[in-house]
Amino acid sequence: MHIVVCIKQVPDSAQIRVHPVTNTIMRQGVPAIVNPYDLFALEEALRLKDQFGGRVTALCMGPPQAEESLRKCISFGATDAVLVTDRAFAGADTLATSYALAAAIRKIGQEQAVDLVFTGKQTIDGDTAQVGPGVAKRLGMNLLTYVSKIVEVDLDGRTLKVERRAEGGVQVLQTTLPSLITMLEGTNQMRFATLEDMLRAGRFPVRRWSKEDAEIEDVTKIGLKGSPTVVSKVFGPTPRQQKVDLQVLADSNLNDVTLNLLGKLFTTHPQLEEELVERLSA
């Protein structure tokens, strides 16, 4: 079984701030990490490798520093790592990113046919959740989004059954391989890297592919040139002015608390009291 896991290196969003004057994202000094959602995808892929054998290739499009994130994947147990990196990819939006990743997966598939592609649910920086579906469409793969559990893989019958979290319930879906799965968070727990794999990761020859290596057919579809999206404005949410009103409940009974809350509500919104009286007397 050959599984490709797409991972993106992202700035640790817990440490990102929006500049109060220019409204631009301040990335300086912010450490880069593997997009946390992608680790759920990687763990699921590694579990399938444990079960069926085969290989897991970690794939990332990004600057040369993103190699560090791929080494992390190797330390967790990925078999191989490919970094698609070229100045020509800079400024890519989700269309251009999915085009480049799809080309790289096609190329990876020339070495050994790809049965499954995993992506995370979304990234913590771009947050669009568009890249997975974009890659699936370009590769003509069946797409399973927001997967919470892989129920069954039948390699001989080339079928796959998953649970997908949907609004109001869980869907059980069955499809054929090859497929692309976008994996939900919280569905598994990432394993610890073994000492042996950590040492292997340090020495691992991560493959670096330029646009030529990735066999990009149409260079007008990558990087800024291939990106019709324009970010017109970035801004942080306005902080709330109103403070939370803490109610001390000890030694109070429910009636007192209710009357107290209603009193405060009617003081702030007097029209509500009038409406309530009107409705009760109607």
Ligand SMILES: Cc1cc2nc3c(=O)[nH]c(=O)nc-3n(C[C@H](O)[C@H](O)[C@H](O)COP(=O)(O)OP(=O)(O)OC[C@H]3O[C@@H](n4cnc5c(N)ncnc54)[C@H](O)[C@@H]3O)c2cc1C
């Ligand atoms: C006009 C414009 C210019 C931009 N310029 C830049 C820029 O110069 N540099 C920059 O870093 N970003 C840039 N971006 C952001 C970039 O478009 C997105 O980060 C990228 O397309 C991925 O989208 P996303 O983060 O929303 O991923 P999502 O669609 O939320 O990601 C879903 C999943 O796809 C996979 N995935 C996503 N991106 C990658 C990747 N690169 N490699 C491997 N797997 C991936 C991961 O598994 C991820 O969990 C730009 C965006 C716009 C609109």
